[in-house]
Amino acid sequence: MNKIKISLDAMGGDNAPEIVVEGAAEAKVRYPDIEFIFFGNEKILDPLIKSKKNLFDMETIHTDEFIKPNDKPSNVIRRGANTSMALAIKSVKIKKSDAMVSAGNTGALMAFSKLFLKTISGINRPAIVACFPTKEGEVCMLDLGANIECDKNNLIQFALMGQAFAKIVIGIKNPRVGLLNVGEEEIKGFDYLRDASDSLKSLGKIINYCGYLEGDRITDGLVDVIVTDGFTGNIALKTAEGTASFFTNSLRESLKKSIFSKLGYFLAKKSLEGFRAHMDPRKYNGAVFLGLNGIAVKSHGGTDAFGFANAIGVAYDMAKYNFIEDLKKKLSITTKHLVL
């Protein structure tokens, strides 16, 4: 059995390196064929790693340097080549590992990934993808903020990348793809959106395209992949996150109000477990910068071991089930149909 080797930026994130090591131990239980390389300060890392029975034989690569949360991508590129994050990405580039995961600075991770891993031929611009809960299961959306402005070809490429991602990471055979727009009618939205929609329709054999989708249908489970530009995607993602946390917090405050509501909450707790588990943002942790010659997964900075293990799971699935090869195949068929 071929092992899947994952490089971890052990120093990235609010609770690093503790949750990185704990998340790795949890992921190793789920995926016994996984191996890790930890990049970071070995003096801090080694005792943590040794405290986990299933990580005792994992490699550590020492560096004193790490990226800080507020480091600017431009500075990072110039001065951060020996940081734990940069070294982890380089290990993917030289094929010492199959993928990398970091809970560190998003801008730095994007800048290094692009610099070291380079864009796949046929992809003009990489895009950020992540998954969310829906009524029926989960959906992935891209671009979530890498590209403020997009054209028709970017959107078609996002559709191809999103489709490959949903197939491999969510596990859907023939993912349904929708374009985010302000109406479902053909005439709605910008010219480049209508052009992208026409092209996607003409790619019926390659992409299971379902047309436009409005913002209130994102969580409906009608599609598996939602394609949009990075500005709109970022606003939609954050609006959904904000609304969800506003609801959860207001509800929690209300339930604390009286002894009756506290008792009521206690009685309902078991029934609410499924709801909470389905909505748990840690379950959907792991955003990916898609379209590069290598797999780099971004974990939420403030997550815990369970969340970090899920981000490792995304990297594991993409590496094990050949995401990049699958995407390249689809791209080569597509370019026969369209000039992208």
Place this chain on the structure above:
Amino acid sequence: MNKIKISLDAMGGDNAPEIVVEGAAEAKVRYPDIEFIFFGNEKILDPLIKSKKNLFDMETIHTDEFIKPNDKPSNVIRRGANTSMALAIKSVKIKKSDAMVSAGNTGALMAFSKLFLKTISGINRPAIVACFPTKEGEVCMLDLGANIECDKNNLIQFALMGQAFAKIVIGIKNPRVGLLNVGEEEIKGFDYLRDASDSLKSLGKIINYCGYLEGDRITDGLVDVIVTDGFTGNIALKTAEGTASFFTNSLRESLKKSIFSKLGYFLAKKSLEGFRAHMDPRKYNGAVFLGLNGIAVKSHGGTDAFGFANAIGVAYDMAKYNFIEDLKKKLSITTKHLVL
């Protein structure tokens, strides 16, 4: 005491004319100085109106014609001049009434409003505004979909209109205004967003501008007015609505699961009332097409009497507290500072 006269499209909406009449009766209790003109089929309307004690002396203007939910705005303009909606808007134009409210077809309402009421001098494009709940109270956002593409001047004008709206309808003395963007840093977003931000900063004496705001802060209560283009605003609004209804429905399903959770819900019910009342979409019913020489308020098509009365409340406040005059004054001061 001057009466405030409101024209009602009695035939518009899923539950018309019943909820229109019931909503009017409810609004009349709240605002004793209100008067209505009902536009619609008098054979159906008269018995409904007569059944309400406080509406007995209100005027009815008969028409057999009304706009259907799926009528296209272009057809409506050509053939709908005698519909209940068009006549209600015309009554505002000829100053027979101070404002109008309709729960009918949004596209038709926008088309007629623009045609009959015309844009205020100094406003290039009207915008749709509505209010939403936040942690602290409520916030209004515009544009929610009237203008797919916007430039710097549109956004500045939206800020002025939103500010006048929040002052009069939410009742905030010096409303805080934010620009929706993908980050809070100065360099984020499109050029026209940065230009609008710079201009808004230079209007410090006229607008209480607070900078950029991300999607997850919409419900935070940090600002009272959120300004954005119609594409982004529509996506953000619908994403928030979809997320809220997804949460509410999933929670409801979970609470039905066992006898314990049903009992728990029963015990917590009283404490949850405040939460439900604050989130109740009927409370925020009443979207307005701002920037016209007249007040036209759109009620949600599927609302009930309570929701329709709230939409009437928006029209009442705007008419009573001179929204249009207030906006015109601000526009004339602004044009001294900026060429819009």
